[in-house]
Amino acid sequence: MGADRAAADLEQFLAERGEPLLRAAVLLAGSTEAGEDLLQAALERLLRHWRTIEGDPEGYLRRTLYHLAADNWRQQRAWRKRLRLLQPGAGAAVVDGTAEVDLRDSLVRLLMQLPPRQRAVIVARYWEQLSEAEAAQVLGCSVGTVKSAASRGLRRLRELSESRGPAERAAQGSARERRS
Amino acid sequence: MSTELEQRLRADMEQATQGVRIPPGLALKAYRHQHKRMMTTRAVTAVGAAAVLTAGTLTVAGATGGFGRPPGGQQSRTTAYVISRVERALSAPGMTKVIAYTQTWYPAGITLQPVPGGLNASGGPGGSSPERGEYELLWANLHTTKQSAFTATGQRLFDERITIGNGSLATTVVDYTSHTWWTTQSARPAVSGLGSASCLPGGGIRLTGGRNAWPDFIRAQLACGAYTVAGKQVVGGVDALKITASSGPLTLWVNPATYLPMRLEAGGLQTDFQWLPPTPANLAMLNMPAPAGFHQVPPPASGASNG
Numbered sequence: 001m002g003a004d005r006a007a008a009d010l011e012q013f014l015a016e017r018g019e020p021l022l023r024a025a026v027l028l029a030g031s032t033e034a035g036e037d038l039l040q041a042a043l044e045r046l047l048r049h050w051r052t053i054e055g056d057p058e059g060y061l062r063r064t065l066y067h068l069a070a071d072n073w074r075q076q077r078a079w080r081k082r083l084r085l086l087q088p089g090a091g092a093a094v095v096d097g098t099a100e101v102d103l104r105d106s107l108v109r110l111l112m113q114l115p116p117r118q119r120a121v122i123v124a125r126y127w128e129q130l131s132e133a134e135a136a137q138v139l140g141c142s143v144g145t146v147k148s149a150a151s152r153g154l155r156r157l158r159e160l161s162e163s164r165g166p167a168e169r170a171a172q173g174s175a176r177e178r179r180s
Numbered sequence: 181m182s183t184e185l186e187q188r189l190r191a192d193m194e195q196a197t198q199g200v201r202i203p204p205g206l207a208l209k210a211y212r213h214q215h216k217r218m219m220t221t222r223a224v225t226a227v228g229a230a231a232v233l234t235a236g237t238l239t240v241a242g243a244t245g246g247f248g249r250p251p252g253g254q255q256s257r258t259t260a261y262v263i264s265r266v267e268r269a270l271s272a273p274g275m276t277k278v279i280a281y282t283q284t285w286y287p288a289g290i291t292l293q294p295v296p297g298g299l300n301a302s303g304g305p306g307g308s309s310p311e312r313g314e315y316e317l318l319w320a321n322l323h324t325t326k327q328s329a330f331t332a333t334g335q336r337l338f339d340e341r342i343t344i345g346n347g348s349l350a351t352t353v354v355d356y357t358s359h360t361w362w363t364t365q366s367a368r369p370a371v372s373g374l375g376s377a378s379c380l381p382g383g384g385i386r387l388t389g390g391r392n393a394w395p396d397f398i399r400a401q402l403a404c405g406a407y408t409v410a411g412k413q414v415v416g417g418v419d420a421l422k423i424t425a426s427s428g429p430l431t432l433w434v435n436p437a438t439y440l441p442m443r444l445e446a447g448g449l450q451t452d453f454q455w456l457p458p459t460p461a462n463l464a465m466l467n468m469p470a471p472a473g474f475h476q477v478p479p480p481a482s483g484a485s486n487g
Contacts, residue, residue, distance in 0.1 A: 129268075
């Protein structure tokens with residue numbers, strides 16, 4: 001089978017089933033560009049194991065997405081720590097809006113501040129609407145871990161959401177003072 | 181857990197990823213990248229082996245192209261997967277709180293009439309005319325259903341609200357043609373809902389009961405027979421997955437992101453779905469005050485039958 005045929009087959013698969021996966025990838029990775037990269041990496045793994053995959057390939061692709069996302073986040077987190085050392089003025093409470101310009105909605109932006117595991121659980125449970133058992137299977141962890149991560153993630157989101165209003169107003173006020 | 185927070189989160193996620201589309205060439209990029217990696221690995225292996233064996237018999241070429249199985253072989257699995265996701269989406273615990281908002285179009289010639297506990301659709305399609313006739317809007321949650329019927333030109337005919345109580349159904353109807361309203365209590369049917377035990381075409385869609393039974397009805401139909409995912413079709417601006425019954429008149433379009441039904445066509449009826457969060461504004465759609473100047477009349481005696 002030639003490259004064109006193989007790629008065409010994969011294009012067809014993506015055309016039929018790709019969009020929800022890409023949307024999940026965007027939420028997992030934090031931006032459209034990063035989501036596309038994440039999906040491409042997962043597709044490469046799918047191709048690598050295509051012959052040995054039992055059952056629906058979408059399930060395999062979904063699991064791979066979540067696992068890769070966790071890896072990427074770990075790397076990004078390490079980079080963020082290094083950047084913070086170089087930029088002592090950048091407060092932790094300030095939301096970084098540069099990488100997530102296409103994720104304008106408040107809770108989605110706050111979602112990017114959660115640890116990778118919590119974010120993955122939140123996306124699996126509340127975007128993909130997977131049950132706790134299904135989310136545990138996708139993420140390769142126990143149901144208890146899913147429960148606790150979802151609970152902690154939602155609590156953290158609520159805290160961030162409640163504290164965001166006053167913090168943003170304070171930031172805007174100090175900016176006005178600096179201008180005057 | 182905060183239901184409101186979860187709903188906001190879902191809504192924000194939906195909005196944030198609304199414009200996301202698969203970029204053209206993504207599959208080809210993935211294939212080429214993977215192929216290059218594979219060839220590099222094989223080349224390294226071959227060089228190492230050749231050095232040991234000092235023989236040039238190993239072949240590094242001849243890659244099969246990656247796909248050992250044609251995608252057509254995945255079709256049945258994909259269909260089974262989609263059906264299972266639809267069933268799961270309809271069975272999700274949150275669905276008990278969701279308000280189903282539907283718009284159903286009836287064939288021309290059908291007349292809708294409110295009766296205690298439901299709705300009667302009488303008459304027959306006017307010849308072979310594909311024209312649409314009356315339509316009804318319906319809001320339904322677990323205990324309350326409100327439906328508003330209109331003529332094909334949009335003139336309001338009546339509103340009907342059915343509430344499930346302990347062992348009884350309370351029906352209230354406001355008739356806009358006669359400027360009257362009536363209310364009545366009736367015994368709750370043993371099996372309320374949209375004829376969930378029946379498989380089309382034998383059963384038909386039975387509009388009785390006062391609960392949001394669309395999920396039950398669709399689940400029951402999906403359990404009835406063989407279905408096929410017949411590609412995608414744009415419904416309400418979304419590339420919906422089209423699911424057709426191998427035998428029978430039912431076609432269902434589902435949202436590829438949530439797997440919730442977006443449109444259903446069965447027996448000449450077309451129903452469009454929206455699944456609304458139970459916000460105060462959406463819950464208010466279930467209210468039905470009698471307009472000033474309307475006078476109360478006794479309820480009709482007949483019960484609900486097929487719609």
